[in-house]
Amino acid sequence: MILIENLTKRFGELVAVDALNLEIGTGEFFAFLGPNAAGKTTTIKTLVGLLKPTQGRAQLCGYDIQRDYLKAKTLLSYIPDAPFLYDKLTGAEFLDFVLNLYPSSNREKQMKMKDELLFQFGLDNHKYHLIENYSHGMRQKLVFAAALLHEPKVMIIDEPMVGLDPHSSRIVKDILKQKSRQGVTIFLSTHTLNVAEEIADRIGIIDKGRLIAVGTLEELKVSSGVHGKLEDVFLRLTEEES
Numbered sequence: 001m002i003l004i005e006n007l008t009k010r011f012g013e014l015v016a017v018d019a020l021n022l023e024i025g026t027g028e029f030f031a032f033l034g035p036n037a038a039g040k041t042t043t044i045k046t047l048v049g050l051l052k053p054t055q056g057r058a059q060l061c062g063y064d065i066q067r068d069y070l071k072a073k074t075l076l077s078y079i080p081d082a083p084f085l086y087d088k089l090t091g092a093e094f095l096d097f098v099l100n101l102y103p104s105s106n107r108e109k110q111m112k113m114k115d116e117l118l119f120q121f122g123l124d125n126h127k128y129h130l131i132e133n134y135s136h137g138m139r140q141k142l143v144f145a146a147a148l149l150h151e152p153k154v155m156i157i158d159e160p161m162v163g164l165d166p167h168s169s170r171i172v173k174d175i176l177k178q179k180s181r182q183g184v185t186i187f188l189s190t191h192t193l194n195v196a197e198e199i200a201d202r203i204g205i206i207d208k209g210r211l212i213a214v215g216t217l218e219e220l221k222v223s224s225g226v227h228g229k230l231e232d233v234f235l236r237l238t239e240e241e242s
C-alpha cells in the first residue's frame with residue numbers, strides 16, 4: 001500500500017531524509033518514531049506529495065505520489081502536525097466543505113457518515129458552533145473526522161495525540177485500530193510511545209534522516225537487547241546513534 005524506495009530529501013547541505021526504504025502492507029498500522037528533527041515530518045510531507053524528493057520515490061496504492069498525484073490523493077488522508085481549519089465555519093460546515101472536495105457516487109451515505117463521525121468524536125453538541133470557539137482537542141478531533149469522511153485507503157498522520165485528553169486520545173486510538181482492522185493502512189508519526197506500543201503492527205525509528213530500526217516491538221527488543229518498555233528500546237537505539 002505504501003512503497004518507499006531510496007527516498008531522500010535534502011535542504012541545502014542538510015540531508016533530512018537519507019535513502020529511506022520501507023514497504024507497508026494493506027491494513028498495517030505502522031508507527032514512525034524518532035527524536036526531534038529526525039526527519040519524520042519531512043518524510044511524511046514527501047510521502048503525501050507536498051515536498052518533492054531529491055532522490056527516490058514513494059508510491060501509495062500503486063500510484064507514484066509525484067506522477068499520479070490526484071489518483072493517490074483521492075485514496076489518501078493526511079493529517080498534518082499543525083492542521084489548518086477555517087475558524088469562521090461551524091464544525092458541520094467544515095465537514096460539508098471537505099466532503100465536497102471529493103468526488104462521490106453516494107453522497108447520502110457520506111452525509112450519514114458525517115453524523116456518525118461527529119457523534120463518535122463527541123462533537124455532536126458542538127457541530128453548529130464556530131470552529132474559532134473550539135478547544136485544541138475539539139479541533140484535533142474535527143480534523144480526524146474530516147480525514148475519515150471520504151473513506152481513505154491510506155491514512156498518513158503526523159503527531160495526532162498532542163493535547164488530547166485521555167478520553168479523546170482513547171477515542172482516536174480506538175477509531176484508528178478499528179480502521180486498521182477494516183483494511184485501512186496507517187502510517188503514524190508520534191512521540192507518544194504508548195500509542196505505538198499498544199496498536200502498531202510494526203515500528204520504524206528514524207534518527208538524523210536514517211532509518212535505524214524497523215520491526216515489531218518484539219523484534220526491536222531483540223535487536224536492541226533491551227527487554228523493557230518501548231521507551232527504553234527507543235532511548236537505547238537513538239542514544240547509540242548520537
Ligand SMILES: Nc1ncnc2c1ncn2[C@@H]1O[C@H](COP(=O)(O)OP(=O)(O)OP(=O)(O)O)[C@@H](O)[C@H]1O
Pocket residue numbers: 011014016034035036037038039040041042043
Ligand atoms: N523547509 C525546510 N527547510 C530547511 N530545513 C528544513 C525544512 N524542513 C525541515 N527542515 C530540517 O530538516 C530536519 C528534519 O525536520 P523534520 O521536521 O522532518 O523533523 P521531525 O522528525 O518531524 O521533528 P519533530 O519531532 O520535532 O517534529 C530538521 O533539521 C529541520 O530543521
Ligand SMILES: [Mg+2]
Pocket residue numbers: 040041042081158
Ligand atoms: Mg515533525
